[in-house]
Amino acid sequence: MLASFVNRLEEADLKPSGKNLTPDRLRIEILSGLTVALALVPEAVAFAFVAGVDPLVGLYAAFIVGLITALIGGRPGMISGATGALAVVMVAFVALHGVEYLFAAVVLMGLIQLVVGFMHWGKFIRLVPHPVMLGFVNGLAIVIFLAQLGQFQVPGTAHGGSHGIPNGDWLTGTKLYLMLALTALTMAIIWIWPRITNLIPSPLAGIGIIAIIVIGLGLDVPLVGDLASIEGGLPPFHIPMVPLTLETLWIILPFSLVLAAIGLIESLLTLNLVGEIVGKRGGASQECIAQGVANTVTGFFGGMGGCAMIGQSMINVKSGGRTRIAGTVAALFLLAFILFASGLIEKIPLAALVGVMFMVVIGTFAWNSFKIMTKVPRMDAFVIVLVTVVTVLTNLAIAVVVGVIVSALAYAWSNARRIHAETETTEDGAKIYKVNGPLFFGSADGFVELFDVAGDPKSVIIDFAGSRVADHSALQAIEDVAAKYEEQGKSIQLRHLTHDCHSLLSKAGHLIVDSDDDPDYEIAVDYSVKTGIIGGH
Numbered sequence: 001m002l003a004s005f006v007n008r009l010e011e012a013d014l015k016p017s018g019k020n021l022t023p024d025r026l027r028i029e030i031l032s033g034l035t036v037a038l039a040l041v042p043e044a045v046a047f048a049f050v051a052g053v054d055p056l057v058g059l060y061a062a063f064i065v066g067l068i069t070a071l072i073g074g075r076p077g078m079i080s081g082a083t084g085a086l087a088v089v090m091v092a093f094v095a096l097h098g099v100e101y102l103f104a105a106v107v108l109m110g111l112i113q114l115v116v117g118f119m120h121w122g123k124f125i126r127l128v129p130h131p132v133m134l135g136f137v138n139g140l141a142i143v144i145f146l147a148q149l150g151q152f153q154v155p156g157t158a159h160g161g162s163h164g165i166p167n168g169d170w171l172t173g174t175k176l177y178l179m180l181a182l183t184a185l186t187m188a189i190i191w192i193w194p195r196i197t198n199l200i201p202s203p204l205a206g207i208g209i210i211a212i213i214v215i216g217l218g219l220d221v222p223l224v225g226d227l228a229s230i231e232g233g234l235p236p237f238h239i240p241m242v243p244l245t246l247e248t249l250w251i252i253l254p255f256s257l258v259l260a261a262i263g264l265i266e267s268l269l270t271l272n273l274v275g276e277i278v279g280k281r282g283g284a285s286q287e288c289i290a291q292g293v294a295n296t297v298t299g300f301f302g303g304m305g306g307c308a309m310i311g312q313s314m315i316n317v318k319s320g321g322r323t324r325i326a327g328t329v330a331a332l333f334l335l336a337f338i339l340f341a342s343g344l345i346e347k348i349p350l351a352a353l354v355g356v357m358f359m360v361v362i363g364t365f366a367w368n369s370f371k372i373m374t375k376v377p378r379m380d381a382f383v384i385v386l387v388t389v390v391t392v393l394t395n396l397a398i399a400v401v402v403g404v405i406v407s408a409l410a411y412a413w414s415n416a417r418r419i420h421a422e423t424e425t426t427e428d429g430a431k432i433y434k435v436n437g438p439l440f441f442g443s444a445d446g447f448v449e450l451f452d453v454a455g456d457p458k459s460v461i462i463d464f465a466g467s468r469v470a471d472h473s474a475l476q477a478i479e480d481v482a483a484k485y486e487e488q489g490k491s492i493q494l495r496h497l498t499h500d501c502h503s504l505l506s507k508a509g510h511l512i513v514d515s516d517d518d519p520d521y522e523i524a525v526d527y528s529v530k531t532g533i534i535g536g537h
Contacts, residue, residue: 003130007096008375009358010194016316021042022305022322025323026358027199028201028320028321029320029321029323029325029326031201031319031320032201032315032316032319032329032330033316033325033326033327033328033329033332033333034204034313034329034330034396035203035204035207035315035316035331035333035356036038036079036315036316036321036326036330036352037329037330038204038207038333038345038348039311039315039356040062040066040226040312040330040335041224041334041345041348042081042083042224042231042273042310042350042353043082043309043312044058044062044081044149045058045059045228046082046083046088046147046150046151046227047082047083047086047304048082048087048304049227049228050084050087050088050091051087051090051102051304052091052095053090053094053099053102054164055117055227055229055230055265056302057227057231057302057303058082058303059082059232059307059334060232060235060301061081061082061298061303062081062082062305062306062334063296063303063331063334063338063402064235064298064301064331065080065082065291065298065305066081066292066306066327066330066331067327067328067331068293068297069287069290069291069294070326070327070328070330071290071324071328072286072289072290072293073283073286073287073291073327074282074283074284074286074288075271075275075280075283076278076279077313077316077317077321077322077323077326077327078267078270078274078287078316078327078328079309079312079313079315079316079327079330080267080291080294080307080309081306081309081312081328082303082304082305082306083263083266083306083308083309084143084147084413085143085263085303085309085395085396086259086263086304086306088260088403089262089395090102090259093255097251099483100240100242100482101248101252101255101383102304103240103300103302103303104242104248104252104299105241105255105259105305106256106259106295106298106299106304106305107300108249108252108253108256108299108304108504109256109259109260109263109295110260110291110292110295110298110299111266111296112149112256112257112298112405113260113289113291113292113295114293114296115292116264116288116292117286117288117289117290117291117292120263121424122268122287123285123290127270127283127378127404128400128404129383129403129407130382131376131381131384131407132383132387132400133269133272133273133382134369134408135385135386135387135388135391135399136382136387136396136403137310137364137365137366138365138369138384138387139387139388139389139390139391139392139396139399140266140311140396141364141390142309142365143392144310144311144357144361144363144364144390145358146360147357147362148271148354148393149224149359150519151179151211151351151353151354152170152171152179153169153171154170154171165436169194172338172400174220175220175221175222177341178220178221179222179350179470181258182213182214182219182221182351182355183350183352183355184347184355185210185213185356186206186209186351186352186356187206187358187359189202189204189205189206189209189355190205190206190356191361192205192457193205193206198320200321201318201319201320202319203318203319203356203359203426204319205253206356207348207352207353208357210349210351210355211349211352214241214349214351215347218390221351222349222350222351223346223347223348223349224346224348224349225345225346227350230301230337230338230345230346231338231340231342231343232339233338233339233344234284237299237300237301238300238301239300240299240441255351258397259305261397262395262396262397263291263295263305263306263307264288264307265397265400265407266307266308266310266396267288267291268284268287268288269288269305269396269400269479270308270310270313271283271284273310274313274317278317279384285475288487291308293306295305310364311357311360311361312330314360314363314364315356315360316330318360320481324335327534337341352496372384373385373446379406379410382406383410386402386403387399387400387403387408388404412440412441412442412506413437413442415437415443416440416443418436418438418448419436419437419438419443419450419467420431420435421434421435421436421450422436425457426461428459428474429458429459430459430460430461431457431460431461432461432462432463433451433460433462433463434465434466435462435464435467436466436467437466437467437476438467438468439467439469439472439478440462440470440471440473441474443474444473444474444476445476446479447481448480448481451481451484451485453481453488454488455491456485456490458489458491459490459492460490460491460492461492461493461495462478462481462492462493462494462495463493463495463496464497465495465496478494
């Protein structure tokens with residue numbers, strides 16, 4: 001009966017090999033979901049501390065956001081929940097305005113993400129260049145690594161720090177050595193286990209074996225319960241207790257916009273990353289809508305909001321999770337931990353979970369980027385390093401925006417330097433300028449400098465067969481050149497401009513042109529600029 005229900009829920013997504021769900025696939029998905037749920041607990045608690053809210057606020061967010069995005073998200077297999085990228089932005093806001101304003105901001109954040117999804121703006125994630133993607137992956141891997149260092153601190157001494165790294169007293173002596181040894185043993189088990197069997201995901205095997213060793217030998221090491229109690233009830237419906245005024249809106253709107261941007265950028269980049277692993281594309285708009293619904297609901301149930309989690313998503317896909325079942329099961333397991341099994345989960349050693357996350361870091365970091373940076377253009381290598389560093393020092397949204405801007409400027413500069421012209425003279429004495437390279441805002445000045453207005457003959461032809469007129473700056477540059485020739489009493493002709501260029505020139509109203517379209521090639525063969533009829537001069 002369960003398999004039948006899941007088959008209807010999953011539809012095409014449940015058929016990675018073109019067949020219906022099998023008992024073996026169901027086993028893999030459930031065990032993968034359990035592994036993810038175990039890894040979600042310390043992350044949600046730690047990020048709640050970073051944001052300055054109660055641990056249950058983080059756990060409720062992980063459950064609600066994880067469940068909704070698993071059911072209706074754009075990429076089956078992707079995991080969402082409370083994240084450090086959002087938590088580090090929340091801490092100052094919570095300290096200044098309180099947790100109720102945070103809940104209201106999360107609701108507005110979700111509504112903003114819904115608008116982005118319904119407007120299909122998620123497709124603009126395609127504008128993120130590959131070097132920025134590599135920087136994002138490397139930066140997030142480093143952030144995940146740094147966040148785990150907080151588990152090597154004495155429980156109860158930590159308080160909010162950047163990127164999930166609590167500021168507290170470090171473990172020393174036997175506890176530190178045991179923590180390091182158990183973490184290394186967990187990593188070794190995860191590495192060796194697939195060579196023994198695939199019946200149980202290696203991260204789950206690592207967690208289970210280390211837990212048995214610690215409990216059986218009575219080792220004194222930090223446990224999940226040392227972070228905080230995860231015991232609680234069902235998330236209660238709660239309308240944020242804030243004044244329904246414009247003043248409240250102006251307080252939360254800027255913050256909600258930042259949260260929505262960070263959440264969508266991290267989610268869409270993670271969607272692309274998971275898509276490359278599982279061999280699927282698309283789903284950006286659907287993911288934006290899912291994130292919007294999840295955060296809107298979370299804000300009304302006392303959650304801190306969330307987005308896609310690259311670490312837990314990697315755990316899921318590496319454990320074999322390929323459908324919506326794994327994410328759904330992970331969320332339900334997390335709720336079960338809160339309601340019924342808090343005492344058991346709190347006995348899990350943190351070293352086991354740290355070992356799992358360290359293996360995620362190793363698997364997530366794009367190690368080939370070191371080799372790539374020696375072969376790609378220097379600017380691309382610089383962008384990879386820049387995005388990585390900015391991701392670690394600030395937040396993902398700023399890093400991606402900076403990376404895209406730098407990449408765009410580098411591209412514009414590169415194309416601006418390509419503008420040049422070859423000249424020749426016709427039998428009747430007219431001079432032809434054959435322009436090559438794109439004509440846009442970056443190359444407009446260079447285009448104007450190509451012409452020897454004073455030394456040219458009475459008739460000049462500008463041939464755009466090897467060029468492309470792209471924007472208003474390009475039109476203005478053409479007008480400036482035409483104006484200079486007009487002042488000298490000379491005439492010019494514009495040749496081989498495409499239909500869209502002709503349309504731009506006509507709409508601009510600066511140049512009065514005659515056109516005679518080539519019927520074979522569908523391009524405007526000749527545009528004669530009538531001297532003395534150039535607008536504005």
